[in-house]
Amino acid sequence: MPECITSRENGKIKYACRLAASAGARRAEGAFLAEGYKLCRDLAQHCPPRMLFYTEAALQKHPQLAGMPCPQYLVAEHVAQKLADTQAGQGVFAVLEMPRPPAGLLRPGGRYLALERVQDPGNLGALLRSAAAFGYTAALLSPGCADPFAPKTLRAGMGAAGVIPALPTEDLPAALAALAAQGVACLAAALQGSRPLDELAGPWPGGLCIVIGSEGQGLSQKAIAACTASVRIPMAGGIESLNAGVAGGVLLWHFRAGGQQAARG
């Protein structure tokens, strides 16, 4: 039987809570806390688990937990409640190592998603999930984006954080200019001077980077200026905008590797 933790003041519990609460603690430790059986299981395929916490009820429901290759701790219900980010917690928590992005990720021919000040963790998670699902190489995050390893982002991303490297950049326009100098076409999701996405012809042998801003503010002028072109999703019926996650999903799908159609415009 694994060691049992019955105190909310236990050092390991406090450590896990710090990882959940603070991006700085996550950076310093190179680790993060995930919650929920499915999410922990999926992330553990890419991020080595360091510690696993579960309630007795959760272990009965998911006996496979006992096989996870890391130290395990049985926690009392009131301890699980302290670890949980949501009311309806599932009683499963893992401390996992942040994946280390491989070198040479930013290269000609890749598919990238660049995000500027996407503050909402739900939107960030949904965008990372779409980019991972459509085979993108990596995501670039400007300062002011939500943290990809915050509990809410992890939940919305459903494991995407383990699949697609999310690289923080100090200066997104400079990073876009560097990509463009390598021959990667950077497409800004912006109305100003834009073309409908189905008029932008592929294929893009040099690679592509889709650049998306926050739902409220859109992209900065600097980011737009660093891009190769601006692109919009054509809309009918007086609808002015789409849900941010939906708009990003449509762009990422449309410009996925191998998915380019000939221009129709």
Place this chain on the structure above:
Amino acid sequence: MPECITSRENGKIKYACRLAASAGARRAEGAFLAEGYKLCRDLAQHCPPRMLFYTEAALQKHPQLAGMPCPQYLVAEHVAQKLADTQAGQGVFAVLEMPRPPAGLLRPGGRYLALERVQDPGNLGALLRSAAAFGYTAALLSPGCADPFAPKTLRAGMGAAGVIPALPTEDLPAALAALAAQGVACLAAALQGSRPLDELAGPWPGGLCIVIGSEGQGLSQKAIAACTASVRIPMAGGIESLNAGVAGGVLLWHFRAGGQQAARG
């Protein structure tokens, strides 16, 4: 100056709250309550307004409100709080007539979205918004879907409820079979026996209906059986699913009228 309402027990306020709270009241009255300046303004282009409520602060911010062609009422802040669905209300509310779907909507050559038990009003609103943005003809809703005129759905749909007719159906599989009998291809978003969407070749001269189930449960066997084919969004990297709104948006974009590419499979 418009009449001023200072009591939360005022008959018109109670009427408006009933419309916000009850799908039955909306059906009986053929009217619904919308909240927020932009949403009320956009909806009023398609749904005749019957009554407008606003606070003095809201009128100062949006003096155009005074020009809306219906009876207007100034409401005290505490009355506005009773009408508001969210904490951060904007102090603008309109009772609007439900749009009456034109006859002959379901016809060969149209583009349709059919939803089965999409209970979450946020998901329903996002799906209607995508369908309206991509020029779909109408939406069909099975029993158990959220109400398209509930406050949360209206907010997520951002005016889509005024643009795209949402038709309740008592028996969705039967409605799909009737569409299919008219030559409309019905595509079920389901894994079972499915083909990747970019292998399904257009054009679809007989029209198309995209059929989507709830995020948790997916489509019923009956709905799948009534469809022409099943379609999936191909995914990479071990990602098993997309956010429901994102998946619907990608399908609706891919199969929009005029948007079909040749099969690549």
